Amino acid sequence: MTHSLRFRDALREAMIEEMDRDDRVFLMGEEVGHYQGAYKVSEGMLAKFGPRRVIDTPIAEAGFAGVGIGAAIVGLRPIVEFMTWNFSAVAFDQILNNAAKMRQMSGGQLDCPIVFRGPNASARQVGSQHSHAMEHFYAHVPGLKVVAPAFPDDAKGLLKSAIRDDNPVLVMESETLYGVKGDVPEGDVLVPLGKARIARQGTHVTIAAYSRMTHVALEAAALLESEGIAAEVIDLRSLRPLDENTLVASVERTHRLVVVHEGWPYGGVGAEVVDRVQRLAFDALAAPILRVATLDVPMPYSANLELACIPQPERVAAAVRRVVGEF
């Protein structure tokens, strides 16, 4: 059974189901309670669960991220919401030095079953300090898992898996996806961490993307279809662990790959995908792998400049034309 839900409602449904089944799970963050969530993801949850389990925090990301980690190491399973992932920068030390390393520093004695979640990457014209694609920083860190769903069903299924995982899992959402609707399984349907999904089948080229860029890739694929190019779109869903098997199998069929993500081109998830595929499927490649990323500058405010910086369908299609046409 499925029902149609917006992305934000799917996230809420995941949290409610997990909080219903496990008293150790609670939600903490800025404005998650009385305000009903800065982006209404947690709307109604305070009324349902009460202030013991839906906890408004002061503006102190390092403090409440640390509180979550401390609660996790003694057996609770916190969901910590960052109003946006941009603000996790001031809690970076907590995530990097405490959450990611707890199990290692303790020689395996202490697990840190915590979920950090919130909207990530660009919104609309919110400027350089509020547009970061933080997944690149975090996917670098052993000890963390990072997921970035594009559709409501994956948002629910991945968040449920994240909450049940015994490791710190970072869930990258998108303000611009919160209103997207989709069919979502009712009840206890989990999406495993570390499995990509083929969002569109094609034979000429593979476009790998995640989060909002999956939708951009699908738009690009629609453009290319009219030109006779059949693009396969892989929605990575999970960035660490990364489903290299699905990527390699696709590239072995299409022989070409374009990777699309928000965030700067220097290093990052796209570079990681390129490394894996050239190592694991070198003989299958008929062209160099190209990346389409946010331009290598801080995000500008002006709408025309912002649009130019963030990958758009036409820029993705142009990259595809290069790998399909020139080689």
Next chain:
Amino acid sequence: MRILLPMPTAPPLAPPALVPPERTTAPAQGAPPPPAGFDVEHLAALYRQMLLIRRVEEESARAYAEGKIGGFLHLYIGQEAVAVGAIAALRPDDYVITTYRDHGIALAKGMSVRALLAELFGKVTGCSKGLGGSMHMFDKEHHMLGGYGIVGGHIPLAAGVAFASKYRADDKVTLCFFGEGAVSIGGFHEGLGLAALWKLPIVFICENNEYAMGTPLSRSMSVEDVSLKALGYGMDRDRFFADDVLEVEHRISEAVQRAREHGTPTLVEVRTYRFRGHSMSDPAKYRTQAELDEHKKRDPLVHTREILAKAGVADARFAEIESGVEAEVADARKFAAESAEPGLDVLASSTYSGPFAY
């Protein structure tokens, strides 16, 4: 309106130490007398714990000089009465969390000398399988939740541990130790702020040993009375010298009781002194020999031994305690030396619970 604790009555705190030797006038009067009617056997047990910490640290310094221990080594020598007195105020199921100067606190919380020395030696039999080293002493069984290497970073964690106790209504108390060097960083303020806001069962213990690495109080804090930070958070506070281990136990017990019975946090500033440098690589040239000598007159071990002797503990008993400690340390040293190094197989399994996420 919260009722704040009165400032401590004894011993009087010296005026702020602009030039360190000036502040030694108060200590020269000696440590406070022990509480009337104290339990001699209890104090003897605390003395043994302090002596064990002292001897383990001395042995660690020796092993470091021999190249058996690598990296950083921050010794607890001089501060033993803080860990032993404070943890004596706890139940075994209460939690403790601290900084990188964690050996004494781990031992006081129940970690074996074997597990500690083996960790320092980088052996798989160490408390953290040789993955943590000196700064990361963890003992889940004894609720020793670790030493942490980023100054102040563990203070919000400590609040989180106390948050879990409140969430579960399990009446456990968390002790969070840190140095006065941590008072300037954000983690201290966010941790205290949240603990006070949410009324968490925790005692924040600032081990004020007068130096943040090589920087004295006078050059690192605009207000040298750390306990005053509690005022802004509406938190109870206390402040005293750590000369007497029973006094430490008594004062921390008050804060622990407040946490357990009323679920409220306390900031306690315990004035102490480390006899060694910040770490093994620090010759401590920022302080004078006269200052160090003056502090050594207040050595908590010497003080406790004097009290015990006055209470009738015979030399033979001290000899028995000392030989027992020596045997424990020698055994642990041998155990650490002979233990195996960790194999590569430990790396992946300690990074993730379950399959490695790559």
